[in-house]
Amino acid sequence: MSGAASVAIQQAIFTKLRADAPLGAMLPTSLFDGDVGKAVYDRPPASNYSELAVGVFPFVVIGDDTAAEFDTDDSEGQETTVTIHAWSRYPGKKEVKQVLDAIYNALHNKSLTVTGQIVIFIFFEFMETIADPDGLTQHGVIRFRLLTQGT
Amino acid sequence: MAARRIAFQTSMELTGMEELGEQFTTNGPREARNIARAAVHALAGRARDVLKRRVAKRSKALAKSIKAVRRRGKPDFPISEVRVGHDAPYGLMLEFGTSDTRAQPYIVPGVEELRPQMAQHYRDEFGAKYEKAMARKAKAAAKAQKL
Numbered sequence: 001m002s003g004a005a006s007v008a009i010q011q012a013i014f015t016k017l018r019a020d021a022p023l024g025a026m027l028p029t030s031l032f033d034g035d036v037g038k039a040v041y042d043r044p045p046a047s048n049y050s051e052l053a054v055g056v057f058p059f060v061v062i063g064d065d066t067a068a069e070f071d072t073d074d075s076e077g078q079e080t081t082v083t084i085h086a087w088s089r090y091p092g093k094k095e096v097k098q099v100l101d102a103i104y105n106a107l108h109n110k111s112l113t114v115t116g117q118i119v120i121f122i123f124f125e126f127m128e129t130i131a132d133p134d135g136l137t138q139h140g141v142i143r144f145r146l147l148t149q150g151t
Numbered sequence: 152m153a154a155r156r157i158a159f160q161t162s163m164e165l166t167g168m169e170e171l172g173e174q175f176t177t178n179g180p181r182e183a184r185n186i187a188r189a190a191v192h193a194l195a196g197r198a199r200d201v202l203k204r205r206v207a208k209r210s211k212a213l214a215k216s217i218k219a220v221r222r223r224g225k226p227d228f229p230i231s232e233v234r235v236g237h238d239a240p241y242g243l244m245l246e247f248g249t250s251d252t253r254a255q256p257y258i259v260p261g262v263e264e265l266r267p268q269m270a271q272h273y274r275d276e277f278g279a280k281y282e283k284a285m286a287r288k289a290k291a292a293a294k295a296q297k298l
Contacts, residue, residue, distance in 0.1 A: 048251040066264075068263055068267055081259060083256070132249050134249070
């Protein structure tokens with residue numbers, strides 16, 4: 001298990017989501033200067049989303065992850081969970097659910113190229129939509145579990 | 152594909168299962184179920200303690216609201232669950248974040264921390280409770296013999 005593997009996994013998921021056409025069709029371009037990709041973020045675009053213009057939504061933020069050892073006698077492996085957040089200002093849950101569905105279709109049981117790792121599986125584990133306390137924003141949470149082994 | 156084979160090529164040998172089965176037949180399935188139910192609930196207690204430890208510094212009220220609860224299940228399928236946030240409804244918001252506060256997950260990392268040791272914990276709890284049950288039985292038998 002290594003931090004490098006976690007970085008590589010996050011990079012791979014980030015790249016995969018940014019390159020995904022159905023998801024990209026729903027998202028605006030990134031808010032960060034010089035970033036020409038779609039609104040998939042590693043760090044949130046603001047600390048308080050109520051400051052953001054409506055046009056910035058919907059967007060996706062790669063959230064926290066956990067990693068646990070999954071070593072065998074002759075290889076190093078790790079079991080990782082990755083949480084991904086979707087945020088929307090659509091009045092209702094439709095848009096956030098569509099974004100979550102696109103993320104699901106992009107990642108669940110799909111091939112993922114991770115530098116220095118073989119991805120044995122990536123499976124959907126959990127999904128939830130929550131009305132944010134601000135009364136305007138819809139929040140979607142989706143979590144995946146990955147098993148990887150070092151090459 | 153080679154990697155896949157390596158990852159899943161694990162085997163486990165359990166010895167003494169016949170003797171254990173015999174013991175349970177002798178002592179009655181009811182006793183075995185009670186021990187299993189208590190062991191499952193003890194596991195839920197361990198999960199509760201891990202979550203409490205993770206959240207204690209952030210909110211004492213939230214930590215206090217985390218409880219291990221027995222659920223009505225089938226006799227051979229005991230269920231205990233860990234409930235969060237009855238007296239502190241912001242438990243979910245802390246786990247997932249809101250539009251103006253970042254997520255500070257404690258449930259998923261807590262469960263993932265416990266997951267690799269779960270089987271061992273179950274064995275420990277089951278073994279300890281089984282020994283206690285047997286000691287109780289032996290004591291009762293000795294008392295009955297005296298009378």
